[in-house]
Amino acid sequence: MPATNWAGNVRFGAPRRSRPGDVRSLQRLVEVAPRVRVLGTGHSFNPIADTDGVLVSLAALPKTLAIEPDRDAVEISGQWTYGDLAHELDRAGLALPNTGSLPHISVAGACSTGTHGSGLGNQSLGASVRAVTLMTATGDLISADRGSPDFHGRVLALGRLGIVVAMSLDLVPTFRLAQTVVEDVPDEEVEVGLEAILAAAYSVSVFTTWGPDRANHVWLKELADRSPTEERWGGRDADGPRHPVAGMPPGNATPQLGEPGPWHERLPHFRLAFTPSSGDELQSEYLLPMTDATAAWQAIDAIRDVVHPLLHVSELRAVAPDPMWLGLTGGAPSVAFHFTWRTGPAVAEAVVAVEEQLSPYDARPHWGKVFSIPPVRLERLYPRLPDFRRLVGELDPAATFGNDLVDGWIGLDRA
Numbered sequence: 004m005p006a007t008n009w010a011g012n013v014r015f016g017a018p019r020r021s022r023p024g025d026v027r028s029l030q031r032l033v034e035v036a037p038r039v040r041v042l043g044t045g046h047s048f049n050p051i052a053d054t055d056g057v058l059v060s061l062a063a064l065p066k067t068l069a070i071e072p073d074r075d076a077v078e079i080s081g082q083w084t085y086g087d088l089a090h091e092l093d094r095a096g097l098a099l100p101n102t103g104s105l106p107h108i109s110v111a112g113a114c115s116t117g118t119h120g121s122g123l124g125n126q127s128l129g130a131s132v133r134a135v136t137l138m139t140a141t142g143d144l145i146s147a148d149r150g151s152p153d154f155h156g157r158v159l160a161l162g163r164l165g166i167v168v169a170m171s172l173d174l175v176p177t178f179r180l181a182q183t184v185v186e187d188v189p190d191e192e193v194e195v196g197l198e199a200i201l202a203a204a205y206s207v208s209v210f211t212t213w214g215p216d217r218a219n220h221v222w223l224k225e226l227a228d229r230s231p232t233e234e235r236w237g238g239r240d241a242d243g244p245r246h247p248v249a250g251m252p253p254g255n256a257t258p259q260l261g262e263p264g265p266w267h268e269r270l271p272h273f274r275l276a277f278t279p280s281s282g283d284e285l286q287s288e289y290l291l292p293m294t295d296a297t298a299a300w301q302a303i304d305a306i307r308d309v310v311h312p313l314l315h316v317s318e319l320r321a322v323a324p325d326p327m328w329l330g331l332t333g334g335a336p337s338v339a340f341h342f343t344w345r346t347g348p349a350v351a352e353a354v355v356a357v358e359e360q361l362s363p364y365d366a367r368p369h370w371g372k373v374f375s376i377p378p379v380r381l382e383r384l385y386p387r388l389p390d391f392r393r394l395v396g397e398l399d400p401a402a403t404f405g406n407d408l409v410d411g412w413i414g415l416d417r418a
């Protein structure tokens with residue numbers, strides 16, 4: 004198990020680590036350990052996964068996958084990554100509706116933090132979960148599906164309710180996409196037309212550096228069986244493959260230039276076999292109502308001198324509303340403002356500056372990234388936090404799955 008998270012900015016302080024090889028051993032572990040948390044693939048940028056007890060990896064548990072007979076769902080054990088799962092689904096002619104920007108992350112870890120991709124019609128990845136089985140601190144296995152009253156508190160749960168040992172995910176028939184990068188789209192086009200640009204394909208990402216060139220890159224992921232958009236918003240098609248971060252090898256990114264390919268080789272920006280993104284980075288991200296997209300763009304534009312020097316790149320995406328209690332959309336069609344920062348001490352100040360600028364739009368921070376919004380403000384942003392605290396009290400009365408960071412965010416340290 005790694006000593007740090009993927010980015011290397013968090014050294015896990017857990018005094019014990021464990022990699023049980025079967026479910027019975029995991030049960031025995033949680034029954035006796037006062038504190039336990041699971042580490043997925045460790046791609047979060049804060050200590051969300053850490054514990055002062057036993058940090059558990061599910062990697063050595065039996066890895067199971069069962070496609071439902073009517074082929075509209077798959078049940079998987081808790082350690083699958085999107086990359087490995089996509090490979091199996093594609094072989095069966097099936098697909099997930101969406102992915103995040105990288106296939107390397109675990110499904111359970113991604114759904115636990117509100118991870119999302121892009122697309123006006125695409126919800127966060129956790130919205131595909133139709134049933135989840137948790138191991139509680141007593142070692143009991145409890146399952147819930149979409150019909151359960153607390154279901155939307157259980158999927159995006161920050162690892163706080165128990166160990167996700169199995170999940171059932173909605174499937175769709177496999178589909179193909181073609182990816183095209185449109186370069187040098189002027190700021191003024193994005194400022195007033197962000198929602199229209201994000202609506203131009205199945206999944207769209209707008210990359211910007213808030214730099215002096217005021218030019219932006221639009222990554223279109225278009226359904227291969229539909230006519231592609233002719234809109235270029237004042238930009239032009241890239242003449243070769245690109246990487247979202249300038250200066251990084253384009254070969255690490257998924258194929259572009261309009262070449263059709265399977266969903267799982269176009270929806271993520273980064274190929275499974277390579278380091279995603281830059282590697283030397285921290286990330287922050289905020290979701291806010293799409294209706295405020297232009298105002299939020301202007302708010303960040305006003306501090307571009309603060310943001311640009313510290314940035315690898317910024318990414319703007321669309322996320323459809325979902326009903327998760329701790330969901331980043333708050334139930335509204337949303338735009339996500341993401342920042343890939345160059346690692347360094349100045350990032351903390353820039354994060355505060357971004358949060359001040361986006362505060363009028365009730366921007367919600369990504370739970371797996373760097374943010375500094377205080378718990379008192381989170382309480383206002385997430386009106387279902389009292390329900391979540393009640394659920395924690397019911398399922399984990401001894402606070403086995405707590406840690407200071409998460410309990411601070413959700414107000415359990417004040418309860």
Ligand SMILES: Cc1cc2nc3c(=O)[nH]c(=O)nc-3n(C[C@H](O)[C@H](O)[C@H](O)COP(=O)(O)OP(=O)(O)OC[C@H]3O[C@@H](n4cnc5c(N)ncnc54)[C@H](O)[C@@H]3O)c2cc1C
Nearest residue numbers: 043044045046047103104109111112115118119162167371
């Ligand atoms: C290069 C890069 C690109 C990224 N791109 C995106 C993106 O496109 N969109 C986006 O929204 N986010 C993105 N992220 C953020 C990332 O998706 C989240 O941090 C996600 O949580 C990572 O999953 P993980 O398996 O690494 O989780 P971890 O960081 O290991 O854990 C996250 C949380 O999930 C809990 N957890 C994990 N597994 C279980 C389990 N089985 N049972 C109970 N709790 C569990 C942990 O305890 C912890 O609280 C990116 C991160 C990186 C490094």
